[in-house]
Amino acid sequence: GTALVWFRDDLRVRDNPALRAALAHGPTVALYVLDESSPGIRPLGGAARWWLHHGLEDLASSLEHLGVPLVFRRGPAAAVVPEVAAQARAELVVWNRRYGAPERRADTAVKSLVRAAGREAESFQASLLHEPWEVATQQGNHYKVFTPFWKEVSGRDHRHPLPMPRPQREAPDRVPRGEDLSSWALLPRTPDWSGPLARAWTPGEAAGLEVLKDFVGPDTADSALVEYPEARDLPGRPATSRLSPYLRWGHVSPFQVWHAVADRRRAAPEGSAVFASELGWREFAWHTLYHHPDLATENLRPEFDDYGWWTPGDPSGTGPAGGGIEQLLDAWRTGRTGFPLVDAGQRELWATGWMHNRVRMVSASFLVKNLGVHWRVGEEWFWDTLVDADAASNPFNWQWVAGSGADAAPFFRIFNPRTQGKKFDHDGAYARAWIPELGSTEYPQESVDLAETRAAALDEYRSLGQSE
Numbered sequence: 001g002t003a004l005v006w007f008r009d010d011l012r013v014r015d016n017p018a019l020r021a022a023l024a025h026g027p028t029v030a031l032y033v034l035d036e037s038s039p040g041i042r043p044l045g046g047a048a049r050w051w052l053h054h055g056l057e058d059l060a061s062s063l064e065h066l067g068v069p070l071v072f073r074r075g076p077a078a079a080v081v082p083e084v085a086a087q088a089r090a091e092l093v094v095w096n097r098r099y100g101a102p103e104r105r106a107d108t109a110v111k112s113l114v115r116a117a118g119r120e121a122e123s124f125q126a127s128l129l130h131e132p133w134e135v136a137t138q139q140g141n142h143y144k145v146f147t148p149f150w151k152e153v154s155g156r157d158h159r160h161p162l163p164m165p166r167p168q169r170e171a172p173d174r175v176p177r178g179e180d181l182s183s184w185a186l187l188p189r190t191p192d193w194s195g196p197l198a199r200a201w202t203p204g205e206a207a208g209l210e211v212l213k214d215f216v217g218p219d220t221a222d223s224a225l226v227e228y229p230e231a232r233d234l235p236g237r238p239a240t241s242r243l244s245p246y247l248r249w250g251h252v253s254p255f256q257v258w259h260a261v262a263d264r265r266r267a268a269p270e271g272s273a274v275f276a277s278e279l280g281w282r283e284f285a286w287h288t289l290y291h292h293p294d295l296a297t298e299n300l301r302p303e304f305d306d307y308g309w310w311t312p313g314d315p316s317g318t319g320p321a322g323g324g325i326e327q328l329l330d331a332w333r334t335g336r337t338g339f340p341l342v343d344a345g346q347r348e349l350w351a352t353g354w355m356h357n358r359v360r361m362v363s364a365s366f367l368v369k370n371l372g373v374h375w376r377v378g379e380e381w382f383w384d385t386l387v388d389a390d391a392a393s394n395p396f397n398w399q400w401v402a403g404s405g406a407d408a409a410p411f412f413r414i415f416n417p418r419t420q421g422k423k424f425d426h427d428g429a430y431a432r433a434w435i436p437e438l439g440s441t442e443y444p445q446e447s448v449d450l451a452e453t454r455a456a457a458l459d460e461y462r463s464l465g466q467s468e
C-alpha cells in the first residue's frame with residue numbers, strides 16, 4: 001500500500017526516519033503543507049520564507065531522484081493532511097516530530113483524524129538528539145540550568161545517521177494534485193531584497209552537508225574545530241560553522257553533525273567538546289520551549305513583568321534612554337546607532353539573514369539594556385530577518401540576554417559595545433566590512449550615553465527588588 005510522508009522542519013532525504021519508514025512500507029508520496037492557519041502557529045518571517053522557497057525546490061529535486069513526487073498544499077494541517085492521505089489512498093502517514101505547542105496540537109489532531117479514517121500514522125525523532133520528555137532531573141522535573149542538563153545528556157549515545165535511501169522501485173499510482181510553489185509568493189518581490197542573501201547562502205541539503213564537511217575538515221590538521229574555542233568569538237574571522245540555517249530547516253540533522261564532530265574528537269578534543277556544547281544549547285532551547293510553550297511572549301522570570309521596558313505604541317515607559325525611542329529603535333534596526341559593533345551586526349543581519357553570535361549578544365544587550373526596549377521587540381525583528389530564526393533558539397537567547405530567562409546571563413552584566421568591539425574586533429576589520437562610511441562624518445555619532453543608560457537600567461532593575 002501507498003505511504004504518505006509529510007515534510008516539515010526536516011527538508012532532507014538523508015537521515016530522515018519518516019522518509020525511510022515510508023519507502024520501506026511501499027510506493028511513497030511526499031507532502032509539504034504551508035500552514036498559516038492552524039491556531040497559534042507563528043507565521044514565518046521574510047528571510048525564512050526566502051529560505052523555505054529554495055529549500056523546498058532543493059527537496060523536490062532530491063525526492064525526484066528517488067522517484068518520490070512532492071505535493072505542495074496550503075491550509076491548516078488538520079484539514080490538508082487527512083485529505084491528501086485520502087486522495088493518495090495512503091495506508092500509512094508518517095512524519096518527524098515537532099516540539100512547539102501549536103505544532104504538537106496540530107500533529108495530534110492530524111494523527112487522530114488519520115487513524116479515524118482507518119490509516120496508520122506514525123511519528124519519529126529526527127530534529128533533536130534528545131526528546132525533551134526523555135531528559136529529567138532526579139526529582140523528575142525538567143532542567144532549568146544548562147550545565148547539569150548538558151552533563152546529563154552529553155555522554156549519551158546517539159544513533160548514527162541513516163544513509164541515502166535508494167530510489168523507489170514502484171511509483172505511487174495516485175498522486176494528489178498540488179499547488180505551484182511559486183503561487184505561495186515566498187520570495188520578496190517589491191522590493192526584492194534577496195540579492196545579498198542569495199550571494200551569502202545556498203539553501204539545501206547538499207550545500208548544508210558541504211558546509212559541515214568543510215567545517216570539520218578533511219583531516220585533523222585542517223579542521224576548523226582546532227581553533228574554534230578561541231576564534232568562535234571573533235566576528236571578523238569565519239571561525240564558526242554557519243550551520244544554523246541548515247539545522248533550522250533540517251537540511252542537516254543534529255545526528256549528522258554530532259557524529260562528524262565526534263570523528264574529530266581525538267585531534268581536536270577541546271574544539272569538539274566546545275562545539276558539541278553549542279549543539280547542546282540548541283537542544284536546551286528546545287527543551288525549554290517544550291516545557292514553556294509561551295517562551296516567545298512571557299518572561300521566564302515573572303519578576304521582570306514589572307520592568308519598564310518600552311514597546312511600540314506604549315506611551316507609559318520611555319526606557320533609560322528617555323525620549324526619541326522610536327528613532328533609536330529605527331537606528332538599531334538599520335545599523336545607525338553610532339556603535340560600530342552593533343551597527344555592523346545589524347547590517348550583516350539585514351544583508352545576509354545571519355549575524356555572528358558574539359554580535360547578536362552585544363546588539364541584543366544594547367537594545368534591551370541601553371535603549372530599554374522590550375526583548376520581544378528585538379526578538380520579532382530577528383524573527384523576521386534571520387534565515388536561522390527558530391521558535392526556540394530565538395526567544396530563548398533573547399531572554400538569556402535580557403536576564404529574564406531561566407538560565408540567563410545576570411541582568412547586571414551589561415555589555416559595553418565599545419569595549420566588546422575593542423576586544424573581539426580589535427583591528428576593526430568586521431566593522432569596516434559592514435560600515436563603509438566608518439570614520440567619516442557620514443557615520444552617526446554615538447546615539448546614547450552608555451554610562452547613563454547603563455545606570456538607568458540598573459536603577460530600574462533594583463526597583464524590581466533585585467540586588468546585584
Ligand code: FAD
Pocket residue numbers: 232240241242243244245247248278279280281282283285355356357358360361364382386388389390393394395397398401
Ligand atoms: P556555531 O558556533 O558553529 O554553532 C553550531 C550550532 O550550534 C549552530 O548552528 C546552532 O545550531 C547551535 N548554537 C550555537 N549557539 C547557540 C545558542 N546560543 N543557542 C542555540 N543554538 C546555538 N540560533 C539559531 O539557530 N536560531 C535563532 O533564531 C537564534 N537567535 C539568537 C538570538 C540572539 C539574541 C542570540 C544572542 C543568539 C541567537 N542564536 C540563534 C544562537 C547563535 O547566535 C546562532 O546559533 C549562531 O550564531 C549560528 O552560527 P553558527 O552556525 O556559525 O554557530
